Amino acid sequence: MKIRPEDIENPQLYGHLVGAVQPRPIAFASTVDNDGKVNLSPFSFFNVFSAKPPILVFSPVRRGRDGTIKDTLINVQQNAEVVISVVNYNMVQQMSLASTEYATGVDEFVKSGLTAVKSELVKPPRVAESPVQFECKVINIKELGDNGGAGSLVICEVVMIHIDDQILDENDSIDPFKIDTVARMGGNWYCRSKDAMFEVEKPTRNHGVGVDALPDHARNSEVLTGNDLGRLGNLSEIPEDDEVLAFAKAENLSHLDTKEKHKKAKELIAKNQIADAWKILLS
Structure with missing residues (x-):
């Protein structure tokens, strides 16, 4: 209309x-x-x-x-x-x-x-x-x-x-x-x-990296919602490569396809484990 x-x-x-x-x-x-x-x-x-x-x-x-x-x-x-x-x-x-x-x-x-x-x-x-x-x-x-x-x-x-x-x-x-x-x-x-009421944390004093810093597959995900992307974009620092590799090995992520990674990242976002969700998406 x-x-x-x-x-x-x-x-x-x-x-x-x-x-x-x-x-x-x-x-x-x-x-x-x-x-x-x-x-x-x-x-x-x-x-x-x-x-x-x-x-x-x-x-x-x-x-x-x-x-x-x-x-x-x-x-x-x-x-x-x-x-x-x-x-x-x-x-x-x-x-x-x-x-x-x-x-x-x-x-x-x-x-x-x-x-x-x-x-x-x-x-x-x-x-x-x-x-x-x-x-x-x-x-x-x-x-x-x-x-x-x-x-x-x-x-x-x-x-x-x-x-x-x-x-x-x-x-x-x-x-x-x-x-x-x-x-x-x-x-x-x-x-x-x-x-x-529900609570939304204010952006940190250190500016969030933004949704544009996410990999394309995450930004265009059919699993992650706009709210999920917003919370990911509010992280102030992107995890380093060595952190991503160590997390992927510890969590045995190599066998997961992209959609499964998105689902797992979404679960971590719901638990407010934003940095770990990033590590999954970058793995």
Whole structure:
């Protein structure tokens, strides 16, 4: 399928975008209007964009039916402050309830049963149930259009971070299992980080040799996957010839054909024995 965005209706385009760009973290944004009334609403067009200065950006999208803007955007235009609370699994149903399009002035904290806690440096309250809450000043709002479906980038500088001690590990870092965040998928679907996580080691300080350093038969293997090749390419040094010969002799590899060597290398990759997998492929 190939699509030019201008050739399809907004709902279908939106569905393709959010169905492909996933999982998306959720900004549970609390704001106040000029009368001090609180609004609480979730946005999955959201991420962190800078550490120094600490910048978070989320985007309320104009209503598709008439192009009108949401209360959150009106509030940050009037009062350039917001608290962005992280959403974990224990509060996802209440967060979903808060996304209901209540009338202007209705307090979603009350409707959802979530607890509003006074912030220290900004007016909007924090969500007490959230494991991490960011108090922010809105430093810029970038309008992306005035039609239905157009976003507005709300650029926020973090001025205070509140972290629940219970989600910290022994080094006072946030434990990805303990925080148990959720993220938006397409349609009605969410994912839970605790169930979806797997670990990928970062490239070493010494640059990986790259997939291009592998012999042709390995790069074009029907056995080794792209993930296998990526792990092989991340090794910082190719084994020396004498190491390869010694390994091949010790493992009695001479009787194996190419496909069998690939299968054996794949087994070693699964055990994180990357250097030995290289030796098989070079033998």
